[in-house]
Amino acid sequence: MIKLAFFNLFRRKTRTALAIFGIVISIIALIVLNAVADGIYGKLDKVIGAFQAVVVMEKGAIDQTLSKIDVDLGSKIERISGVRTVVPEIWGIPQTVDNKPLQFSQVASPVIIYGVDIAAYRKLRGSGWIGKIAKGEMLSSNDKGYVIIGKTLADNMHKFVGSVIKINGKKFRIKGIFKTESELLGNIVVMPIEDARKITGFPEGKVSSFYVELINPTEDRIIAKRINYIMGSEAEASTASDFSETFTEIIGKFRMVALAIAVMAAFVAAIGILNTMLMNIMERYKEIGTLKAAGWTSWNIMFMVLCESSFIGILAGFLGIVSGLLIAILISQFGIPALVKPESVIQAFLFAFLVGVLAGLYPAWRASRLNPVEAIRGA
Amino acid sequence: MVHSKTVIELRNVVKEYILGKTIVKALRGVSLEIKKGEFVIIMGPSGSGKSTLLHIMGALDKPTSGKVFINGKDISLFDDWNLAMLRRKNIGFVFQTFNLVPTLNALENVMLPLEPIHMDEIEKIKRAKELLKLVGLEHRMLHKPAELSGGERQRVAIARALVNDPEIILADEPTGNLDTKTGLQIINAMRELNKKENKTIVIVTHDPTLLKYATKKVYIRDGTVERMEE
Numbered sequence: 252m253i254k255l256a257f258f259n260l261f262r263r264k265t266r267t268a269l270a271i272f273g274i275v276i277s278i279i280a281l282i283v284l285n286a287v288a289d290g291i292y293g294k295l296d297k298v299i300g301a302f303q304a305v306v307v308m309e310k311g312a313i314d315q316t317l318s319k320i321d322v323d324l325g326s327k328i329e330r331i332s333g334v335r336t337v338v339p340e341i342w343g344i345p346q347t348v349d350n351k352p353l354q355f356s357q358v359a360s361p362v363i364i365y366g367v368d369i370a371a372y373r374k375l376r377g378s379g380w381i382g383k384i385a386k387g388e389m390l391s392s393n394d395k396g397y398v399i400i401g402k403t404l405a406d407n408m409h410k411f412v413g414s415v416i417k418i419n420g421k422k423f424r425i426k427g428i429f430k431t432e433s434e435l436l437g438n439i440v441v442m443p444i445e446d447a448r449k450i451t452g453f454p455e456g457k458v459s460s461f462y463v464e465l466i467n468p469t470e471d472r473i474i475a476k477r478i479n480y481i482m483g484s485e486a487e488a489s490t491a492s493d494f495s496e497t498f499t500e501i502i503g504k505f506r507m508v509a510l511a512i513a514v515m516a517a518f519v520a521a522i523g524i525l526n527t528m529l530m531n532i533m534e535r536y537k538e539i540g541t542l543k544a545a546g547w548t549s550w551n552i553m554f555m556v557l558c559e560s561s562f563i564g565i566l567a568g569f570l571g572i573v574s575g576l577l578i579a580i581l582i583s584q585f586g587i588p589a590l591v592k593p594e595s596v597i598q599a600f601l602f603a604f605l606v607g608v609l610a611g612l613y614p615a616w617r618a619s620r621l622n623p624v625e626a627i628r629g630a
Numbered sequence: 631m632v633h634s635k636t637v638i639e640l641r642n643v644v645k646e647y648i649l650g651k652t653i654v655k656a657l658r659g660v661s662l663e664i665k666k667g668e669f670v671i672i673m674g675p676s677g678s679g680k681s682t683l684l685h686i687m688g689a690l691d692k693p694t695s696g697k698v699f700i701n702g703k704d705i706s707l708f709d710d711w712n713l714a715m716l717r718r719k720n721i722g723f724v725f726q727t728f729n730l731v732p733t734l735n736a737l738e739n740v741m742l743p744l745e746p747i748h749m750d751e752i753e754k755i756k757r758a759k760e761l762l763k764l765v766g767l768e769h770r771m772l773h774k775p776a777e778l779s780g781g782e783r784q785r786v787a788i789a790r791a792l793v794n795d796p797e798i799i800l801a802d803e804p805t806g807n808l809d810t811k812t813g814l815q816i817i818n819a820m821r822e823l824n825k826k827e828n829k830t831i832v833i834v835t836h837d838p839t840l841l842k843y844a845t846k847k848v849y850i851r852d853g854t855v856e857r858m859e860e
Contacts, residue, residue: 255733258733261733262732543690544690544717545723545742545743545791546718547714548710627725
């Protein structure tokens with residue numbers, strides 16, 4: 252029965268191929284969009300996992316590169332109990348690196364300027380945003396014109412300790428290269444805060460944010476609340492878990508959009524399968540009548556037709572997953588993060604199978620209800 | 631009480647079809663008795679109701695009124711599932727147009743009625759091979775219908791009708807699409823089944839040359855049995 256159902260797919264190869272193609276598109280959409288969501292989430296998760304502190308930035312700003320707050324707030328935050336060190340920061344995205352503008356391939360992991368008050372940063376007990384220095388040295392307070400860069404950036408741009416890197420047209424000498432778990436943080440160029448202010452044109456008396464190290468890192472939520480209470484509308488404190496929640500929410504919405512696109516594509520594909528199966532059955536009335544004459548029950552007929560539509564789903568699932576994987580690999584070559592998780596593959600496969608089964612239900616029911624005499628006559 | 635040797639009995643069977651607003655009476659009170667091992671030819675012109683009669687005898691269709699007994703059981707009381715089981719176990723059909731599945735080879739076509747049955751795959755193949763041997767097509771078992779001649783296709787269809795070892799074979803114009811020589815081969819194959827295996831054969835035809843092989847001749851016209859000859 253299963254064998255017959257499988258062979259039936261090859262009777263009208265073009266028709267079957269078109270029905271399969273419809274689902275393949277929706278599976279590719281599901282795999283690739285989920286891969287991008289997982290890829291972005293994986294990167295951000297490592298960034299968030301890299302710090303155990305509180306970040307204070309402008310209220311309502313999406314991230315530090317879009318935030319501007321008064322530098323004077325730093326001394327206010329310092330006085331809040333539970334706070335150990337406050338580090339003023341300027342974050343920015345350079346217009347050019349070594350005279351080259353931002354490339355499309357860098358959209359997902361762009362080079363980021365991180366200007367920091369070196370003296371304050373050196374007081375930190377933890378490593379802050381920067382990981383361990385792998386080569387060279389950390390900046391000191393009077394290291395104007397010097398930078399340290401992440402290993403990812405150093406590798407990508409073939410930079411070494413002592414090399415020169417041009418940011419927004421200004422030359423900086425690399426004093427050290429740091430290593431971090433996160434690919435995003437690996438693209439950071441760390442420089443003294445005043446250098447960052449100059450090359451980004453950041454207004455005087457303002458900074459992007461404050462990195463706030465706590466006496467007891469586990470109290471981050473309590474201290475963040477305390478800061479928010481004191482700051483009022485001036486600034487907003489966020490913890491690692493706040494960032495995590497925000498990103499999870501954004502990624503969750505992205506996933507919903509991905510699913511909606513896949514469902515819409517699958518709906519169209521399901522109509523394609525329905526049409527294919529109905530036409531297949533109409534052409535095989537005589538055969539179905541003969542099978543009924545040979546003692547096949549209505550359930551047997553229904554099972555055979557459902558097997559056929561399920562095979563369309565299974566084949567489409569397989570092809571969609573393989574194509575999706577290839578596309579995910581391809582786009583990751585262009586710097587777009589894409590991570591295909593096993594659960595995404597299983598989800599896509601079950602989705603394709605389900606579309607196949609559901610689209611086959613009506614044709615299977617129609618075939619099973621055929622009057623054997625009329626079917627044999629081919630009516 | 632139906633006689634124990636009677637395999638098919640029809641009592642005053644009426645079959646009506648509704649075509650639009652018209653009621654077409656295909657059978658107008660047919661009574662007929664077929665005993666085990668008989669070779670029955672049902673003759674009649676086109677539209678006389680002979681195919682309808684065959685379908686009713688084969689539990690493919692239900693009469694509008696009247697009774698149909700297969701092996702003494704009143705099948706008008708059967709539901710669809712029981713009718714399917716009856717066909718599976720007791721009846722084999724042979725059609726004028728062979729009705730083979732083009733994507734399957736001869737062996738797989740013969741195995742089709744066994745598909746829904748829980749039976750070892752090797753046993754199914756063995757059984758189908760035996761029957762292809764019986765109809766002289768063992769050497770052609772891996773050929774698809776398109777690679778077989780009309781006579782060979784009909785012999786595959788006969789093997790398919792026999793694979794469940796039914797006691798009744800019902801054939802609707804089995805020689806209708808064949809030349810005289812091939813048609814004769816098919817009839818001879820069916821006669822052998824009748825003699826050697828004691829199968830009850832009922833053939834519907836409008837070819838009078840087949841009448842000489844029958845042990846019972848039923849002449850049907852306008853939905854009624856015109857006459858019957860033993």
